Amino acid sequence: MSYFFEAIRLAFGSIWSHKLRSLLTVLGNIVAVMSIIAVVTLIQGMNVAVSDAITSEAGADAFMVERVGIITDEDEAERARRLNPRITMDDAVAIQEYAESVDAVMAKVEQRGRVTYKGRELDRTRIEGVSEGYTQFSNYGVERGRLITPTE
Incomplete structure (x- = not known):
């Protein structure tokens, strides 16, 4: 169990010592997730628009x-x-x-x-x-x- 806590302590220490790199990594992940959500939403909207056009x-x-x-x-x-x-x-x-x-x-x-x-x-x-x-x-x-x- 002490290995687990030691790994957590090392991870937080690395994040704390490299603040800019950590911030940019988190920002990159946020942008990537938001881009995926935007593309999926756009595709769903297009599917609804086409479906409505066919059945309208x-x-x-x-x-x-x-x-x-x-x-x-x-x-x-x-x-x-x-x-x-x-x-x-x-x-x-x-x-x-x-x-x-x-x-x-x-x-x-x-x-x-x-x-x-x-x-x-x-x-x-x-x-x-x-x-x-x-x-x-x-x-x-x-x-x-x-x-x-x-x-x-």
């Missing part, structure tokens, strides 16, 4: 059927529009009726156009027409009034 629009268990996907070439987009048939409301109803594992279906059509309200105009505004299931697939709610009904 409709959720991780939702998918979208589009007539034309994301195409950057205008000629290719025109070709895809010619070859791919239009998706109709009847298609959405058929998916809802015949796909047993589907809980909800939403149809959406969008285009850009001019919007006028109280004498003010906005050009190239995105205008969306949606079906009744829209709130199940988006982060938007109804501020005033009621939800869209099937007859609308």
